[in-house]
Amino acid sequence: MRLSRYFLPVLKENPSEAQIVSHRLMLRAGMIRQQAAGIYSWLPLGYKVLKRIEQIVHEEQVRAGHIPLLMPTLQPADLWRESGRYDAYGAEMLRIKDRHERDMLYGPTNEEMITDIFRSHVGSYKDLPLTLYHIQWKFRDEVRPRFGVMRGREFLMKDGYNFDIDKPSALHAYNRHMVSYLRTYERMGLTAIPMRADSGPIGGDDTHEFLVLAQTGESEVFYDDRVTQLKLGDRQVDYDNWDEVAGVCKEFTTLYARTDETHDEAKFAEIPEEHRKVGRGIEVGQIFFFGTKYSEPMGAVVVNDKGERVPVQMGSHGIGVSRLLGAIIEASHDDKGIIWPEGVTPFHAGIVNLKQGDGAADAACDALYKALVGAGLDPLYDDRNERAGAKFATMDLIGLPWRITVGPRGLEKGVVELTSRRTGESEELAPEAAVARLVEIYAAHR
RNA sequence: CGGGGCGUGGCGCAGUCUGGUAGCGCGACGGUUUUGGGUACCGUAGGUCGUAGGUUCGAAUCCUAUCGCCCCGACCA
Known part of the structure; x- marks a missing residue:
């Protein structure tokens, strides 16, 4: 969505x-x-x-x-x-x-x-x-x-x-x-x-x-x-x-x-x-x-x-x-x-586009979104034209257990950020690797 | 059901005591700006002040009734 x-x-x-x-x-x-x-x-x-x-x-x-x-x-x-x-x-x-x-x-x-x-x-x-x-x-x-x-x-x-x-x-x-x-x-x-x-x-x-x-x-x-x-x-x-x-x-x-x-x-x-x-x-x-x-x-x-x-x-x-x-x-x-447990979360992960309107960021988010859906997951893509802070605050409030942050800075290095809502810990990894991680995480909650 | 409190734009509130025709912040919308944790500025729209009746030249404000909601208690998934 x-x-x-x-x-x-x-x-x-x-x-x-x-x-x-x-x-x-x-x-x-x-x-x-x-x-x-x-x-x-x-x-x-x-x-x-x-x-x-x-x-x-x-x-x-x-x-x-x-x-x-x-x-x-x-x-x-x-x-x-x-x-x-x-x-x-x-x-x-x-x-x-x-x-x-x-x-x-x-x-x-x-x-x-x-x-x-x-x-x-x-x-x-x-x-x-x-x-x-x-x-x-x-x-x-x-x-x-x-x-x-x-x-x-x-x-x-x-x-x-x-x-x-x-x-x-x-x-x-x-x-x-x-x-x-x-x-x-x-x-x-x-x-x-x-x-x-x-x-x-x-x-x-x-x-x-x-x-x-x-x-x-x-x-x-x-x-x-x-x-x-x-x-x-x-x-x-x-x-x-x-x-x-x-x-x-x-x-x-x-x-x-x-x-x-x-x-x-x-x-x-x-x-x-x-x-x-x-x-x-x-x-x-x-x-x-x-x-x-x-x-x-x-x-x-x-x-x-x-x-x-x-x-x-x-x-x-x-x-x-x-x-x-x-x-x-x-x-x-x-x-x-909220911090939803994986078993009941309304969306499996949130995608935060840090720079809406930036060609590379938009394209990377679109691709990520399609890849997650293709993998059978249900992501929520924050594609609003809002500041990063507002998007983070919304994601934190609604409590999706995983967030993928996509921005120009990371994309230059070929990475996005996968963050756990529960621990706040982030790791940088290639978009495909982030999808794979989420698939793995949710396989354990079927 | 006993006790307490509150109803004023979508949300949070001020104004009520001491009547003079409604205001602030947030949000929404439009613009400019900005862009890695709720950016800043400008502008716009939006309210018969819960409802009904009364007092008054005049009621969000006073009086009466009524409805709704919240909190504590008793009760309960």
């Missing part, structure tokens, strides 16, 4: 409504525009990152054997009356009447609807196990939305639901989700720690939240800091191997890590002092096992291999897709702007 043809309304000054860094930077980088409290338009740059994050979530869900579908945002109230949550949910649920005076609601989550789909089409243990998920907009009418997309009223969420014939199988589904979530967050450049959590209004016996450590987190967290060193890395986990999956979960959940809701001071005190940490975290996902909480009242029954009718065992699993943008920025920025 050429910046002169793009829509990137960056702001030089901080909008007064934004208090925390991710909100400020998203507004300044022209990623979002607030339309009402907790409701945002996603401008091109923000939309691009949102889509990249969504894509990673999809890929990792499919890899774990989960099946995508799409349920509507508006739901009939009757389904929620069946589960008893229509009255239980409270004012956070946005209730609407259609023209026939029927009670509708903008879904805050989809347990009832997925259970309805399941019960009308699945009746036998032979169809299990089954995990269905979707990525859809939700609405929770928060009393006080804040922190930009981190605590919006409308938000994009991946929610998945597993259906299993018995508890051991359902617990494997729980574990499988945990591993797939760990992979998902790692690909986004995040360290998200699974922490035992309270079940909240969704209900259930077993639940973990995934928290990204950040000063601005909404939850206080207590942990052994060795958990932050745990990585899945290149490990290929066989999602059908119950023991292997359970083993990974054990590895990631054995060290103490809890939110204030489940904090146990005695156990915390057993951690060696140099590893005992208290901090704050942003919740970016949660997994629940809840057994027959919905299947029983809603009659989601399957016949098992003995011919008995039993309520199906369920769990639900969520990733806050839109809030992840905020969480990533909170975890990855400096005083100049």
Whole structure:
């Protein structure tokens, strides 16, 4: 994309409504525009990152054997009356009447609807196990939305639901989700720690939240800091191997890590002092096992291999897709702007032409741009007729992890400059070599 | 929902106390200049001062109502 043809309304000054860094930077980088409290338009740059994050979530869900579908945002109230949550949910649920005076609601989550789909089409243990998920907009009418997309009223969420014939199988589904979530967050450049959590209004016996450590987190967290060193890395986990999956979960959940809701001071005190940490975290996902909480009242029954009718065992699993943008920025920025991890960056690299209108510089940038596109990368070429400083400031603000600087001075020596946004380190190299380096870097993030 | 604050060009703000018909910086646009970290200068456009009602010769300014947004708390992905 050429910046002169793009829509990137960056702001030089901080909008007064934004208090925390991710909100400020998203507004300044022209990623979002607030339309009402907790409701945002996603401008091109923000939309691009949102889509990249969504894509990673999809890929990792499919890899774990989960099946995508799409349920509507508006739901009939009757389904929620069946589960008893229509009255239980409270004012956070946005209730609407259609023209026939029927009670509708903008879904805050989809347990009832997925259970309805399941019960009308699945009746036998032979169809299990089954995990269905979707990525859809939700609405929770928060009393006080804040922190930009981190605590919006409308938000994009991946929610998945597993259906299993018995508890051991359902617990494997729980574990499988945990591993797939760990992979998902790692690909986004995040360290998200699974922490035992309270079940909240969704209900259930077993639940973990995934928290990204950040000063601005909404939850206080207590942990052994060795958990932050745990990585899945290149490990290929066989999602059908119950023991292997359970083993990974054990590895990631054995060290103490809890939110204030489940904090146990005695156990915390057993951690060696140099590893005992208290901090704050942003919740970016949660997994629940809840057994027959919905299947029983809603009659989601399957016949098992003995011919008995039993309520199906369920769990639900969520990733806050839109809030992840905020969480990533909170975890990855400096005083100049955002620093996107390679896995989610809106553009792979920025090209800065230091002297727009200079024949050699223009030609070199054009060639570089074509070469990057030809190599399957997605560059942003700042071809505006601006001073170098303005171009650098824009690039730093929007946080592309790599920048190629092209100017007459370097071109005389046959080199361009490749700069890491994260470290600020630059190296001079031939344009073809810069392309090759970027190809290599991004090959590691596929 | 309790407490606090704010609504004035795209963004940040002054003007409100002490009514006299709207201003500054940034940005945008046009030009000159400049060109390796938000260049300098000149010029132009853009605002029924959140909305409605009231007081007044006259309201951004005073009064009433209302809407919206932000912050702290309680709540939450």
